[in-house]
Amino acid sequence: xxxxxxxxxxxxxxxxxxxxxxxxxxxxxxxxxxxxxxxxxxxxxxxxxxxxxxxxxxxxxxxxxxxxxxxxxxxxxxxxxxxxxxxxxxxxxxxxxxxxxxxxxxxxxxxxxxxxxxxxxxxxxxxxxxxxxxxxxxxxxxxxxxxxxxxxxxxxxxxxxxxxxxxxxxxxxxxxxxxxxxxxxxxxxxxxxxxxxxxxxxxxxxxxxxxxxxxxxxxxxxxxxxxxxxxxx
Numbered sequence: 226x227x228x229x230x231x232x233x234x235x236x237x238x239x240x241x242x243x244x245x246x247x248x249x250x251x252x253x254x255x256x257x258x259x260x261x262x263x264x265x266x267x268x269x270x271x272x273x274x275x276x277x278x279x280x281x282x283x284x285x286x287x288x289x290x291x292x293x294x295x296x297x298x299x300x301x302x303x304x305x306x307x308x309x310x311x312x313x314x315x316x317x318x319x320x321x322x323x324x325x326x327x328x329x330x331x332x333x334x335x336x337x338x339x340x341x342x343x344x345x346x347x348x349x350x351x352x353x354x355x356x357x358x359x360x361x362x363x364x365x366x367x368x369x370x371x372x373x374x375x376x377x378x379x380x381x382x383x384x385x386x387x388x389x390x391x392x393x394x395x396x397x398x399x400x401x402x403x404x405x406x407x408x409x410x411x412x413x414x415x416x417x418x419x420x421x422x423x424x425x426x427x428x429x430x431x432x433x434x435x436x437x438x439x440x441x442x443x444x445x446x447x448x449x450x451x452x453x454x455x456x457x458x
Contacts, residue, residue: 227265228272229291235260237297238453239312240442241288241305243328244392245366245385247271247373250302253446258453265291267305269386271372279389281400284308289317298456299406300325300449302442303418306410307395313406321406323456327449328412328439331423333394345391355381368443397427411452413437413444 230248238258240251248264248271255262266273268287276283285308292312299321301309306326311317313324352358355374358381362373365385375384401408411432412419416439424431434441434448441448 226274227268227287227291229263229265231261231263233258233261236457237293237295238262239288239292239297239299239309240264241299241301241308242267242270243303243305243366243440244389245270245362245373246302246368247366247370249370249372250366250368250440250443254300254442254449257446257450263292263297266372267308267389269389271370271384275386275388279386279392281307281311281392281395284392285311285317288312289319292319294318294320296320296322298323298325298453300327300442300453301329302327302440303329304392307397307400310395310397310400310404310408313404313408314400315405316403321404323407323409324404325409325411325449325452325456327441328416328419329395329397329410329424330418331397331426338394341390341393345388347387349377349382349387351377351380351382353380358382368440401427407456409452409456411441413439413441416441 247266251264268276299309306329309324312319313321358374362383363369410424410428413434437445
C-alpha cells in the first residue's frame with residue numbers, strides 16, 4: 226500500500242517525487258496550490274511498501290490505485306515524471322489532462338545503466354544512529370528528507386528499496402506519443418542531468434526555470450506555481 230498525503234479543495238494536482246525521495250519534497254509546492262492535491266510516496270520509498278518488481282508500469286499501476294477517477298494534473302520530478310507520462314497514456318485508468326515532467330533524464334549511457342543496476346543489487350546499509358541514516362537517505366535523494374528512514378535490526382537504515390535503481394531506461398518518445406494529455410517537459414537551466422537541448426529532442430519548446438538546478442520543486446517552488454498558473458489559463 227502507498228502512503229498518501231492529500232488536502233485542499235478544487236482541481237486535483239498529483240505530485241510524484243523522484244528516485245530516492247519521498248512525497249515530503251513537495252511541501253512548498255502544495256502550500257501554494259489553490260486546488261486539491263495528492264502526494265504519494267512511490268512504492269519502495271519512504272513510508273510506502275515495497276513491490277516485487279520495479280518498472281515504470283508497476284510504479285504507475287500503484288499510483289493509479291490511489292488517484293480518484295476525475296480529471297487531474299500530474300507533475301512528476303525525474304523518475305516521477307516518467308511515471309506521470311505512463312499515467313498520461315490512459316492505460317492505468319487515470320484521466321490526466323496535463324502532465325508536467327520536470328528534470329527527466331533523457332540520455333542514458335550503458336555505463337550509467339550498469340552502475341544503476343549494480344547499486345540496485347547492493348545490500349542495504351545499516352547505521353547505528355538515526356541521523357546517519359537520514360543523512361544517507363538525503364544524499365541518495367539529492368535533497369533533505371526526514372521520512373526516508375526506518376528502524377531495523379541493528380540500527381537504522383534508509384527506507385528506500387535500492388532495487389528501484391534497476392528500473393532502467395525509459396522509452397520517452399514512446400510514452401509521449403502514447404500520451405492522451407498535454408505534455409510539458411521542463412528543467413532548471415542549471416540541471417546537469419537534463420539540459421534543454423536533450424528535452425528539445427522530445428518536445429519543441431521545453432520550459433526552462435532560470436537559476437534552478439535539478440530539484441526545482443525544492444529550490445524554486447514559485448517557478449512551478451507560475452507554470453501551473455499559466456497552464457490553467
